[in-house]
Amino acid sequence: MIMFYNTLTRKKEEFKPIEEKIVKMYTCGPTVYDFAHIGNFRAYVFEDLLHRFLEFAGYNVIRVMNITDVDDKTITGAIKNKVSLEEYTETYINAFFEDMECLKLKKATYFPRATQHIPEMVSLIKILLEKGNAYFKDGSVYFRISTFPSYGKLSHYDFNKILTSSTDSDEYEKEEARDFALWKAVKDEPFYWDTEIGRGRPGWHIECSAMSMKYLGETFDIHTGGVDNIFPHHENEIAQSEAATGKKFVNYWLHCAHLLVNGEKMSKSKGNFYTLRDLLKKNYDPAGIRYLLLTTHYRDPLNFTEQSLKQAEKTVNNLNAFYQRVSFGIQTQTSCETNIEKKICKTFENFFDALADDLNISAAMGEIFKFIHDVNESFDLGKMSSKDSEKIISFLDKINEIIAVIEPIKEPLPDEIASLIKKREQARKEKNYAVADSIRNQLSEKGILLEDTPYGTRWIRKQKTT
RNA sequence: GGCCAGGUAGCCAAGCGGCAAGGCAGCGGUCUGCAAAACCGCUAUUCACCGGUUCAAAUCCGGUCCUGGCCUCCA
Numbered sequence: 001m002i003m004f005y006n007t008l009t010r011k012k013e014e015f016k017p018i019e020e021k022i023v024k025m026y027t028c029g030p031t032v033y034d035f036a037h038i039g040n041f042r043a044y045v046f047e048d049l050l051h052r053f054l055e056f057a058g059y060n061v062i063r064v065m066n067i068t069d070v071d072d073k074t075i076t077g078a079i080k081n082k083v084s085l086e087e088y089t090e091t092y093i094n095a096f097f098e099d100m101e102c103l104k105l106k107k108a109t110y111f112p113r114a115t116q117h118i119p120e121m122v123s124l125i126k127i128l129l130e131k132g133n134a135y136f137k138d139g140s141v142y143f144r145i146s147t148f149p150s151y152g153k154l155s156h157y158d159f160n161k162i163l164t165s166s167t168d169s170d171e172y173e174k175e176e177a178r179d180f181a182l183w184k185a186v187k188d189e190p191f192y193w194d195t196e197i198g199r200g201r202p203g204w205h206i207e208c209s210a211m212s213m214k215y216l217g218e219t220f221d222i223h224t225g226g227v228d229n230i231f232p233h234h235e236n237e238i239a240q241s242e243a244a245t246g247k248k249f250v251n252y253w254l255h256c257a258h259l260l261v262n263g264e265k266m267s268k269s270k271g272n273f274y275t276l277r278d279l280l281k282k283n284y285d286p287a288g289i290r291y292l293l294l295t296t297h298y299r300d301p302l303n304f305t306e307q308s309l310k311q312a313e314k315t316v317n318n319l320n321a322f323y324q325r326v327s328f329g330i331q332t333q334t335s336c337e338t339n340i341e342k343k344i345c346k347t348f349e350n351f352f353d354a355l356a357d358d359l360n361i362s363a364a365m366g367e368i369f370k371f372i373h374d375v376n377e378s379f380d381l382g383k384m385s386s387k388d389s390e391k392i393i394s395f396l397d398k399i400n401e402i403i404a405v406i407e408p409i410k411e412p413l414p415d416e417i418a419s420l421i422k423k424r425e426q427a428r429k430e431k432n433y434a435v436a437d438s439i440r441n442q443l444s445e446k447g448i449l450l451e452d453t454p455y456g457t458r459w460i461r462k463q464k465t466t
Numbered sequence: 467g468g469c470c471a472g473g474u475a476g477c478c479a480a481g482c483g484g485c486a487a488g489g490c491a492g493c494g495g496u497c498u499g500c501a502a503a504a505c506c507g508c509u510a511u512u513c514a515c516c517g518g519u520u521c522a523a524a525u526c527c528g529g530u531c532c533u534g535g536c537c538u539c540c541a
Contacts, residue, residue: 043541226541
């Protein structure tokens, strides 16, 4: 049984998709006005875990991640740089995909862009106008919240108590302060679309309603984002979508908590703003970054520090060392029987159950580390057969489908290096340790670490260290 | 002010009524020519604080303090 915490009900609920074996999921993607920062990636890593886990659990995941390529910030950026909106956003769209690959984030099925779905948004707005849920004012179209009584059900805000007074100076255009723009009239700006509802550009929220319904249908299973999206963004999506279709928009809303930097909110003014690229420049390992973002429960605030990043790197390093130790075992060890199969089954079961409980990744990893410890012990006692090793490796490969931080070395050892290792073993036999150590240092510089064991010399690839 | 999270060892982090998982770091030991990795042992009488409920509380209830978020375009 899979349980998720649903923001809508504020409870953990059993997950039941609309269609058996298929999950339709919408994950809020980037606004491409700048490079994404690690706070953004915390959300994307959480979504990646969700995606991978659902596939792991046997679901066919149909996932949409939108690219917001028109909004105030992208427009400002394009004007400032005197380029078209397309040119301006292209850089950041490409960077985003590179970053995703770097963090091993699984690709969504669709990456729709707002600018390519203007007709869909317009027709949705037209429906809302016809139904009386929206109105024109000075060429813009606003959603009339008074026509949607359950407004506030996601954020659980009581609108009788708040928002009685209008704060912004230009709010006079709207009938009510809380009404929000579906379509913004454009007069002097260079970027606009001429449509049946006039010349203008879309409001922020409408793209997600239009695109999610296009690719996933009027009602779908899961919608995710950061907690800061609960209000107003997701609240408004619900209002627009449900007013238009008369149907429930989304069954499960999952939101991840924020990332803090050194216990403080991440902000440009404080200078504690890291992009993924900043960290890579500082020579941090992408797998370590992924591990750190992955292994704090998504609903808990994550305090990002360079110390914890270094710890994460070390852990990833040890996971890789373990993988390689076992791989090496495949080629060398021959004897004995263990009940490794049983242990693998139990570990797998516990790992899966932990994740099925609202993605409890920390508990799931705890199971893996206990397993590793047990296996290491058996190795030290010489109780592992090559058959056992093969089973362990295939188990680790399976786990890695979710955690994706282990990088198995599949390619054979280059001849040049193999012969150096042989040469060194000869030197060691002759107790010529000066030569042996110099070869070891030489290989270390090439990223190959040697480990002498009772069964011979083993090599592993050195992880990036900082 | 309203609403929502969170405060567990040096750091990170599970547990959410029945002897405080796990990771990283540290210390001592085994193995090693030396290493590395691994293994063994040690490292929270206590879970922000104060009360209460209970045979039993880190876990439930009440209050206090601290940190962070949202309250109209920020994941």
